[in-house]
Amino acid sequence: MSSMSYQYVNRQRYRLTPEGTVDLRLSEDIVISEEPLNIVLHWNCPKTGKQLEKPLMVTMRTPGQDAFLVTGLLLSYAIIHHAADIEKISCEEHNQCDVYLDKHIQFDWKSLSRQFVSHSGCGICGANDVKKLAHTFTHNIDDKTHWxxxxxxxxxxxxxxxxxxxxxxxxxxxxxxxxxxxxxxxxxxxxxxxxxxxxxxxxxxxxxxxxxxxxxxxxxxxxxxxxxxxxxxxxxxxxxxxxxxxxxxxxxxxxxxxxxxxxxxxxxxxxxxxxxxxxxxx
Structure with missing residues (x-):
C-alpha cells in the first residue's frame, strides 16, 4: 500500500452513550487520496509525419500505478490493441502521464476527444449503445465451455x-x-x-x-x-x-x-x- 494512496486527516468522532450523553473525541483518520491525472498523447501525424502532442483528458484517481491506468484506458478506447502500441509512458511530471504512441498508431482526434469527460466516475461517454460497441470491437470472445x-x-x-x-x-x-x-x-x-x-x-x-x-x-x-x-x-x-x-x-x-x-x-x-x-x- 503506497503512502501516496492515502492521507491522514483530523476528525471529530461522536458517539451516543447508553446513558444518552454524547461522547466526543478528537483523533486522526485515514482517507483515500484523490488527485487529478492529466493524460497527454504524443503521436505521429499520418500525413506529415510530424509528432503531435495534445492533452487527452484529466481524470480523478488515486495516485499510484498510473502507467497501468493509462494503458488500460487506451485499450478500452481501442486507441491501442497491444502493449507494443505504446512506445513509452513518462510519469515524471507530478500528476501527469505523457504517452508516446508507436509510429503506426492512427486515429481520428476529433472523434476521440468528444468521448472524454474529466471526472473520476467517467466511463466511455458517447458510446452508450451496444451496436456501436460491436462496431468498435469485432473480435470474438473465447467460448470454451465448462471450465x-x-x-x-x-x-x-x-x-x-x-x-x-x-x-x-x-x-x-x-x-x-x-x-x-x-x-x-x-x-x-x-x-x-x-x-x-x-x-x-x-x-x-x-x-x-x-x-x-x-x-x-x-x-x-x-x-x-x-x-x-x-x-x-x-x-x-x-x-x-x-x-x-x-x-x-x-x-x-x-x-x-x-x-x-x-x-x-x-x-x-x-x-x-x-x-x-x-x-x-x-
Missing part, C-alpha cells in the same frame, strides 16, 4: 477482499481483480471503479498475462463501461459483488460474456453465459 467450477467462483469474493489493503485502511475505494481458475493475477484499488479496472487490465496487458480464460472480479456493481473494458481485454467472465445494469446484461449477450452478479460465499446470480460453468460439484 469454471462453482466452488472456484464462490471463492472469488473472499480472494478479492483479502487483497483490498486500501479498503481495509480507508473504506473509500473500489477494487478490481483478474483471476484464473488457479490463481490471482492482480488486484488494483482506486477511488474510481473505472480506474481500478483500467489499472488491473493495463498491468496484465503490459505483462502479456491477459488470457482467453481470465476472470474479472469487481467489488461493486457492473455498468456498461466496465463491460466495455472486459470486451476490449477479451475477458470472457465478469463477476461482481453488486448488481449489473440493463446495458451490462445487453453487452454480455452481444459478446457472449458470462456475467455474474451478487456473488457471495454461497450464492450468485448468472445473467448470461452459464455454459462456462461446471455445474456438477463433488
Amino acid at each position: 469454471l467450477s462453482i466452488n472456484q467462483l464462490l471463492s472469488l469474493s473472499t480472494k478479492l477482499r483479502e487483497q483490498q489493503a486500501l479498503f481495509t485502511a480507508t473504506g473509500g475505494v473500489h477494487s478490481a481483480g483478474i483471476f484464473t481458475v488457479d490463481s490471482c493475477l492482480s488486484v488494483q484499488e482506486d477511488v474510481g471503479r473505472h480506474n481500478a479496472v483500467d489499472k488491473v487490465i493495463g498491468e496484465l496487458l503490459q505483462q502479456s498475462l491477459l488470457d482467453n480464460q481470465n476472470i474479472l472480479m469487481l467489488s461493486g456493481r457492473v455498468s456498461f463501461e466496465l463491460m466495455q473494458k472486459a470486451v476490449a481485454a477479451n475477458i470472457p467472465v465478469v463477476v461482481a459483488i453488486g448488481a449489473p445494469s440493463s446495458l451490462a446484461v445487453s453487452v454480455a449477450k452481444q459478446f457472449n460474456i458470462t456475467l455474474i452478479g451478487f456473488v457471495s460465499e454461497y450464492t450468485f446470480n448468472v445473467y448470461h453465459g452459464d455454459f462456462r460453468l461446471i455445474k456438477a460439484q463433488c
Whole structure:
C-alpha cells in the first residue's frame, strides 16, 4: 500500500452513550487520496509525419500505478490493441502521464476527444449503445465451455477482499481483480471503479498475462463501461459483488460474456453465459 494512496486527516468522532450523553473525541483518520491525472498523447501525424502532442483528458484517481491506468484506458478506447502500441509512458511530471504512441498508431482526434469527460466516475461517454460497441470491437470472445467450477467462483469474493489493503485502511475505494481458475493475477484499488479496472487490465496487458480464460472480479456493481473494458481485454467472465445494469446484461449477450452478479460465499446470480460453468460439484 503506497503512502501516496492515502492521507491522514483530523476528525471529530461522536458517539451516543447508553446513558444518552454524547461522547466526543478528537483523533486522526485515514482517507483515500484523490488527485487529478492529466493524460497527454504524443503521436505521429499520418500525413506529415510530424509528432503531435495534445492533452487527452484529466481524470480523478488515486495516485499510484498510473502507467497501468493509462494503458488500460487506451485499450478500452481501442486507441491501442497491444502493449507494443505504446512506445513509452513518462510519469515524471507530478500528476501527469505523457504517452508516446508507436509510429503506426492512427486515429481520428476529433472523434476521440468528444468521448472524454474529466471526472473520476467517467466511463466511455458517447458510446452508450451496444451496436456501436460491436462496431468498435469485432473480435470474438473465447467460448470454451465448462471450465469454471462453482466452488472456484464462490471463492472469488473472499480472494478479492483479502487483497483490498486500501479498503481495509480507508473504506473509500473500489477494487478490481483478474483471476484464473488457479490463481490471482492482480488486484488494483482506486477511488474510481473505472480506474481500478483500467489499472488491473493495463498491468496484465503490459505483462502479456491477459488470457482467453481470465476472470474479472469487481467489488461493486457492473455498468456498461466496465463491460466495455472486459470486451476490449477479451475477458470472457465478469463477476461482481453488486448488481449489473440493463446495458451490462445487453453487452454480455452481444459478446457472449458470462456475467455474474451478487456473488457471495454461497450464492450468485448468472445473467448470461452459464455454459462456462461446471455445474456438477463433488
